Amino acid sequence: MVHGHYTMNTSILVSKSDKIIKGEISLPGSKSESNRALIMQALCKKPFEIRNLSIADDTVTLSKILNVDIKTQQTTIDVGPAGTAMRFLTAFLSVTPGEWILTGTHRMLERPVKLLVDALRLLGADIEYAGNEGFPPLRIRGKNLELTNEISIDGSVSSQYISALLMIAPTLPKGLILNLIGGVASRPYIEMTLAMMAELGIKHDWTGNTISISKQEYQPNDLYIEPDWSGASYWYSMVALADEADIKLIGLKGHSLQGDSVAAKIMENFGVSTEFLKDGIRLTKENRPISVDxxxxxxxxxxxxxxxxxxxxLKHNCTFTGLESLKIKETDRVLALQNELAKFGVSMTQDELSYHIDCDSIQIKSDSMAFINTYHDHRMAMAFAPLAITNGSLEIEDPAVTGKSYPSFWEDLTKVGFECKELETEIRN
Incomplete structure (x- = not known):
């Protein structure tokens, strides 16, 4: 797979000769919004347009599956590494006439789907595990789901399971009453789903831990996809690490459907000021003490x-919570962080549901160079790239991995003074 000129067998040397970043960046459309819009478009009986659709790999994959593979009745649907597509399609194919095998990469076959499959089976879905119990690949026979219209699901594991069920809810013969048990993980993503459904005429009621959606038809209405706030977070990090910064991110707005827009508030604590403009946001650096632990x-x-x-x-000790869902992502992101931070003498230790980042033995120096493993995870590559500002340079494996959500990431870095040089990869552990 190729993105720009980067291939899977290269690494990238990222360097920055100073601590000043200035420029104007157009972020890709939100992958989260785009993938929801594509499913809703497929469920709507009349056509509508999606504007500013993400060019991320996951969205391109889902679009092809919905607009080519399913329409031509391909029996094997391969999502590759696209986790959102796996979850959304598990529900979508359950109500789509036909017989399907839903599969993906080796890592995808290690990511659990049992909670979602159990919920769909309660509704009447015909789903079998074609491999290991609780994991893809899945054998799905699409049909009307008429067994019941009320189910319960653990809300603390994955908001994508819940969004997958909600999007098919209006198409079910009696609608859906969905009871969420326990806490609700990533609640903003569920709110995003419902808000986008509302743009297409779907009404819902969310009272306490119960979301109710009656049988209704999606109404055509052109959707505009916001730029990606998750992608914006890497620019916030760069501004936090810079001595001097003035970055404009085109198209982002304060009132966003995306939960990651909270980055603006969190990063205030790290000296990053956000000015909301008519056509985007402006990030500048204020030199003040870090005010969050x-x-x-x-x-x-x-x-x-x-x-x-x-x-x-920034050599700042801090405690994080709310990381449990990271263990079932593209990689075990908690373990990946622990491994890579340890290369700089930073420990990330777990105490029940808290994770303590300890920088007391840190060894980040402007004249050293580290090699960052990415574990086939786009966010590992992009999260570590800003370190070039304080570390001088670092080598990151598999630059093409950023195509999953932000294909132009490395090109955008060069626009603000980073040097990104492709290297031939050596085998490293």
């Missing part, structure tokens, strides 16, 4: 890696 990522887990690296680079 505890951050809860329950509702914004995708920016935890960014903040962990930011804390390390």
């Amino acid at each position: 505890f951050i809860d990522f329950e509702h914004c887990p995708d920016i935890a890696q960014t903040l962990a690296v930011t804390c390390a680079a």
Whole structure:
């Protein structure tokens, strides 16, 4: 797979000769919004347009599956490494006439789907495990789901399970009453789903821990996809690590459907000021002491890696919570962070549901160079890249991995004075 000129068998040397970053960046469309919009578009009986659709790998994959593979009745649907697509399609294919095998990469076959499959089976879905119990690949026979219209699901594991069920809810013969048990992980993502459904005419009621959606038809209405706040978080990190910064991010707005927009508030504590403009936001650096030592990522887990690296680079001890969902992502992101931060003498230790980042033995020096393993995880590559500001340079494996959510990431770094040089990869552990 190729993104720009980067391939899977290269690494990238990222360096920065000073601590000044200035420039204007157009972020890709939100992958989270784009993937939801594509499923809703497929469920709507009349066509509508999606504007500013993400060009991320996951979105391109899902679009092809919905618009080509399913329409031509391909029996094997391969999502590759796209976790959101796996979860959304598990529900979507359950109500789509046909017989399907839903599969993905080796890592995808290690990511659990049992909670979602159990919930769909209660509704009447015909799903079998084609491999290990509780994991893809899945054999799905799409049909009307008429067994019941009320189910319960653990809300603390993955908001994507809940969003997958909610999006098919209006198409079910009696709608859906969904009871969420326990806490609700990543609640903003569920709110995003419901808000986008509302743009297409779908009404819901969320009272206490119960979300109710009656049988209704999606109404066509062109959707505009916001730029990606998760992608913005890496720019916040760069500004936090810079001595001097003035970055404009085009198209972002204060009132966002994306939970990761909380990055603006969190990063205030690290000296990053956000000015909301008519056509985007402006980030500038204020030199003031860091004013936070505890951050809860329950509702914004995708920016935890960014903040962990930011804390390390600034030699700031901090405690994180809300990281449990990171263990079932593209990789075990907690373990990946522990491994890579340890290369700089930073420890990340677990105490029940808290994780303590300890920088007392840190060894970040402007004349040293580290090699960062990415574990096939786009966020590992992008979270560590800003370290070049404080470390001078670092080598990051598999630069193409950023295509999963932010294909132009390395090109955008060069626009603000980073040097990004492709290298041939050596085998490293």
